[in-house]
Amino acid sequence: MPDPITQIIQLVTSTYFLEIVVFPGLISIAILGAFFTWFERKLTARVQLRIGPSYSSPAGGILQGFADIIKLLFKELIIPEGADRFFFIMSPVTALIIGAALLGLIPFAPGVQIANVEVGLPAFLAIVTLSPTLVLLAGWSANSKFPFIGGLRALFQQTAYEIPLWLSALGVVMITGTLNLTGIVQFQQNNGWLILPQALGALLFIVTSTAEMERLPFDLPEAESEIMMGWQAEYPGPLFMLVQGPAFIKLYAFAALFSTLYLGGYLGPAIIPPIVWFFLKTIVIIVAVMLFRSTFPRVRLDQLLRQGWTTLLTLSIVNIVIAYFIVVGVPAI
Amino acid sequence: MVSQGIPEETGYIIFLFAATLALVITLRLVISPRDPRPTPEKKAPFESGQIASGPGRTRFIIQYYPYILMFVVYDVIAMFLFAWALDLRALGASGTVPVLTFMVVALVPLAYALHLAGQRENW
Numbered sequence: 001m002p003d004p005i006t007q008i009i010q011l012v013t014s015t016y017f018l019e020i021v022v023f024p025g026l027i028s029i030a031i032l033g034a035f036f037t038w039f040e041r042k043l044t045a046r047v048q049l050r051i052g053p054s055y056s057s058p059a060g061g062i063l064q065g066f067a068d069i070i071k072l073l074f075k076e077l078i079i080p081e082g083a084d085r086f087f088f089i090m091s092p093v094t095a096l097i098i099g100a101a102l103l104g105l106i107p108f109a110p111g112v113q114i115a116n117v118e119v120g121l122p123a124f125l126a127i128v129t130l131s132p133t134l135v136l137l138a139g140w141s142a143n144s145k146f147p148f149i150g151g152l153r154a155l156f157q158q159t160a161y162e163i164p165l166w167l168s169a170l171g172v173v174m175i176t177g178t179l180n181l182t183g184i185v186q187f188q189q190n191n192g193w194l195i196l197p198q199a200l201g202a203l204l205f206i207v208t209s210t211a212e213m214e215r216l217p218f219d220l221p222e223a224e225s226e227i228m229m230g231w232q233a234e235y236p237g238p239l240f241m242l243v244q245g246p247a248f249i250k251l252y253a254f255a256a257l258f259s260t261l262y263l264g265g266y267l268g269p270a271i272i273p274p275i276v277w278f279f280l281k282t283i284v285i286i287v288a289v290m291l292f293r294s295t296f297p298r299v300r301l302d303q304l305l306r307q308g309w310t311t312l313l314t315l316s317i318v319n320i321v322i323a324y325f326i327v328v329g330v331p332a333i
Numbered sequence: 334m335v336s337q338g339i340p341e342e343t344g345y346i347i348f349l350f351a352a353t354l355a356l357v358i359t360l361r362l363v364i365s366p367r368d369p370r371p372t373p374e375k376k377a378p379f380e381s382g383q384i385a386s387g388p389g390r391t392r393f394i395i396q397y398y399p400y401i402l403m404f405v406v407y408d409v410i411a412m413f414l415f416a417w418a419l420d421l422r423a424l425g426a427s428g429t430v431p432v433l434t435f436m437v438v439a440l441v442p443l444a445y446a447l448h449l450a451g452q453r454e455n456w
Contacts, residue, residue, distance in 0.1 A: 027350070073357070076366040081376040082389060122415060143389035144378030156397045159404035166411045174418040233379050238361070305400050309447055317436075320414075324429075327421055 026100060033248040034065030040290045047294035075237025083234065084141035091138035092235070092242035098134070099249030101127050106256045107182045109266045109275040120181035121169060124257060128212060128250065132158040135214075135221055138243075139231035150230020153301060154214070154221035160308025161211035161218070167316035168204035171323035172261050181257075185265035195262040197326050201319045202262040204312065209254040210289055211304075214247070217296035218304065226298075255285035399450035403443065410439050 011017055021027060038053060038061060045052025053061035079085055104114035105124050117123050132154040139151020172194055173179060176187040188194055195202050211218035222230040232243050259265060259281035268277035299307075368375070378385045417424070417432045 073361055074365045076368065078368075078371070078375060080378045081373070082378075122412075140390060142378070144385070145380060145387075145389055145391050148390050149394075152394050156394065156400060159397075159400045162404065163407055163411050166408075167414070170411075170414055170418050173415060174421050177419065177422055179415070179419060228379065228381065301397070305397055306451070309400065309403070309443075309450075317440075324421070328425075 029103065029249055029252060030069075030245070032252065033245065034069055035062070036248065036251075036286065036290075037065040037068065037244075038062055039287075040293070043287070043290055044294045047291075069241060072237040072241040077238055078236045080142060080144060080234050082143040084143070087137050087141035088234075089239065091134045091141065092239055092246065095131060095134050095246035096242060096249070098127055098130055099246040099253065102253035103249065103256075105181060106253065106260060107185060107265060108256075108278050109273070112275060113182065116180070116182055119179045121173065121179050121184070121261075124181075124253075125166060125169060128253075129158075129162065131212075131246070131250070132221075135231050138235075139221075142231070142234040144234050146227045146229075146233045147231045149227050150221040150223075150233070153227075154231065156301060157211060157214075157218065157220055157304060160305045161208040161312070164204055164308065164312035164316045165208035165212060167313075168201045168208060168319060169261065170316075171198050171201040171319045174320070174323040174327055181260050181265075185260060185267060188264045189267055193262065193264040193267075198262060198319070198323065200315060200322060202258070204316050204319060205261070206258060206285075206289070208312065209258065210292060211308075213250050213254055213289070215251065215289060216293040217298050219298065220301055220304065223298060251286060251289060252282070255282045255289065258285050399446065403446050403450070407439070407443060410435075 041064065042052040042060065053064040055061055056067045057063040079088060102124060105117060105120045105127075107113040107116070135154035136151035139147040139149075139154070142148070172184060175194065175197060176184045178184060178187065184194075214221050220230075222232055227233075232240065235243050256278070259278065263281045263285075265281075266274035266278040268274065272280075378389055380386075413435075414432070417428060420428065
C-alpha cells in the first residue's frame with residue numbers, strides 16, 4: 001500500500017490532472033488570456049489609430065496583461081455597503097467553474113480531451129446557459145443601480161439569442177447525426193468541413209455566440225459608456241480579475257466550439273500537428289470576434305430583442321430547412 | 334487516476350508552479366492594503382461620483398417581460414427538436430411530418446405573441 005504522499009504525487013502528475021490544470025486547462029488559458037488582453041487592446045488601438053499599451057516590456061507592451069493581473073491581485077478588497085456577500089463573491093467563482101467545465105468538453109486533438117461526453121454539444125450549450133443567471137445574481141447582490149440594470153439586461157438579452165443559438169447548432173446535429181463533438185469532427189474528416197453546407201448556420205452561430213459572450217456589439221450588460229461596466233461596476237480588484245477570467249474563457253471556448261463544429265476542429269494537412277491546426281483556427285475566430293468590437297456599434301436592448309425573435313429566429317429556421325434538404329436530398333419538382 | 338509515466342522533471346515543474354502560487358497568495362494576504370475602519374464613502378455604491386441615493390435594487394424593466402414568457406415556452410420546444418435531429422436519417426417521413434406539424438403549431442402563437450409584445454401601450 002503506497003503512502004498518501006506518493007498517491008498525491010501520482011495524482012498530480014497523472015495525465016488527467018495535467019490536462020485539467022496545465023494544458024488545455026487553466027494555466028494555459030490564464031497565459032493565453034493575459035496575452036490576448038494585450039492583443040485585443042493593441043488591435044483596437046490600431047483600428048482607432050492609437051498606439052495602445054507600450055510601456056510594460058520592450059516588445060510593444062506584450063507583458064501588459066500580466067502586469068494587470070499582478071496589479072489587480074494586490075488591490076484592496078472592498079465590498080460595497082448592503083451587498084449580499086455570499087452571492088457577490090460566489091458569482092465570479094461559479095462563473096470560473098462554468099468556464100472550466102466548457103473547456104473540458106472541447107476536443108483539442110485526437111485524445112486530448114478532458115471529458116469525451118456522448119452529448120457534448122448540448123452539454124456545452126446547457127452549461128453556458130447558466131452564465132446570464134450568474135450575471136443577474138452578481139448584479140443583484142451588489143446593491144447598486146448600475147450592476148442591477150446590467151444584470152437585468154443580461155437576463156433579457158438571453159431570451160433574444162438563446163433559441164437561435166441552439167437552432168443554429170441543430171443544423172450541425174441534423175447533418176452529422178451525432179451530439180458528440182469528437183464524432184462531429186470525425187464526420188467532417190470524411191465529408192469535408194461543415195462551414196460550406198452550413199454557411200448560414202455558421203454565421204448565425206457566431207452572431208449569437210457573440211451575444212452569449214457579452215461582447216460588442218452585444219455587450220449590453222456591461223456597456224461601459226452607458227452603465228459603467230454594468231454588473232461588474234462594484235467588483236474590487238481581485239474579484240474584478242476573477243470576473244474577467246470567465247469572460248475570456250467563454251470567448252476562447254466558443255471560438256474552439258465554432259472551429260470544432262464548422263471548421264473541422266483539429267483536422268488539417270499533416271505537415272502541422274493537429275493541435276496546432278486547432279489553435280490556428282481558434283485564434284482566427286478569436287481575432288474575428290475582437291474585430292467586431294472595433295467595427296460595430298452597440299445595439300439597443302429593444303432592437304436586440306425584436307431582431308432576435310424575428311430575424312435571427314427566422315434565419316435559424318431557414319437554416320434548419322437547408323440542413324433538412326441536405327440530409328434527405330432536394331426533392332425533384 | 335493512475336499515473337501514466339510522467340517524467341520526474343514535469344512533476345518538479347508542477348511543484349514549482351504550486352509553490353509560486355502559494356507564495357503569491359501568501360503575499361496577497363500579507364502586503365495587500367487593508368482598511369480596518371473604512372469610511373462610509375468608501376463602502377458606498379458607485380453612482381458616477383454622485384452621493385448614492387435610494388435603494389440599489391431598482392425597478393424591473395417591465396416592458397420586455399413578454400419576451401421572457403415566450404422564452405420560457407419556446408426554449409423547451411427548441412430542445413425537443415434535438416431529439417428529432419439526432420435520428421433524422423433513421424426516422425424518414427414518419428418522424429418529420431409530426432415534427433413539422435408541431436413546429437407550425439408552435440410558431441403561429443409565437444407570431445401572435447410577438448405582435449402583442451410589440452404593442453408598447455399594453456405595458
